[in-house]
Structure formats: C-alpha cells, structure tokens
Amino acid sequence: xxxxxxxxxxxxxxxxxxxxxxxxxxxxxxxxxxxxxxxxxxxxxxxxxxxxxxxxxxxxxxxxxxxxxxxxxxxxxxxxxxxxxxxxxxxxxxxxxxxxxxxxxxxxxxxx
Numbered sequence: 181x182x183x184x185x186x187x188x189x190x191x192x193x194x195x196x197x198x199x200x201x202x203x204x205x206x207x208x209x210x211x212x213x214x215x216x217x218x219x220x221x222x223x224x225x226x227x228x229x230x231x232x233x234x235x236x237x238x239x240x241x242x243x244x245x246x247x248x249x250x251x252x253x254x255x256x257x258x259x260x261x262x263x264x265x266x267x268x269x270x271x272x273x274x275x276x277x278x279x280x281x282x283x284x285x286x287x288x289x290x291x292x
Contacts, residue, residue, distance in 0.1 A: 187267065187270075187271060187274075190233060190271065190274075191274055191278070193229070226282075230275060230279055233271070233275050234272060234275055237268045237269075237271045237272045237275065238268075238272070240264060240265075240267075240268040240271075241265055241268045241269065243264070244261045244262075244264035244265045244268065245261070245265065247260070247261040247264070248261035248262065248265070
C-alpha cells in the first residue's frame with residue numbers, strides 16, 4: 181500500500197509541476213517578463229525531477245532483478261521482486277507519458 185501511495189504522490193507532483201509550466205502565461209508584458217525569468221528555473225527543476233524519478237525507477241528494476249535472481253527457492257521473494265519490477269516499469273511509463281503530455285501542452289515553449 182505504501183508503494184502505491186508513493187507512486188500516487190510522485191504522479192501528483194509530476195502533474196502539478198507540468199500544470200505550472202503550462203499555465204504561467206498571461207497577455208501583459210509583466211507576466212511575460214516574469215515567465216522569461218522563471219522559465220529556466222522551473223524547467224531546470226522539472227527536468228531534474230524527471231531525471232531523478234527515472235533513475236530511481238531504473239535502480240528499482242535492477243534491484244528487483246537481483247532480488248529475483250537470488251530468490252531461487254522462495255516463491256514469496258520471487259513474487260515480491262516481480263511486483264517491484266512491474267511497479268517500476270509502470271512508474272517509468274507514467275514519467276515518460278507525463279513529460280510528453282507537457283511538451284504537447286506547451287507546444288511552442290520547450291524547456292531547452
């Protein structure tokens with residue numbers, strides 16, 4: 181249950197950060213000035229978070245694979261390792277899809 185809660189919190193943070201990046205625009209010059217100054221900072225935080233989340237998911241896949249290999253006679257440990265791999269792969273898919281959705285939402289405003 182705690183893994184699911186952590187995954188939901190991770191998803192919520194990714195979605196909220198993407199919404200912030202997508203909805204900062206306004207028509208007046210001050211808002212554009214503020215966005216031009218805040219954009220590099222927000223984009224840096226956003227991509228750092230995406231990279232850390234992806235790296236953690238990859239580490240969890242490797243860890244679970246080693247755990248699976250080491251659990252030759254223990255079906256409980258094997259099941260736990262398999263579930264960890266499935267959860268990590270789902271997390272990677274969510275991270276990639278969420279990042280692409282943000283890129284589509286702010287079509288002309290890439291962070292790089």
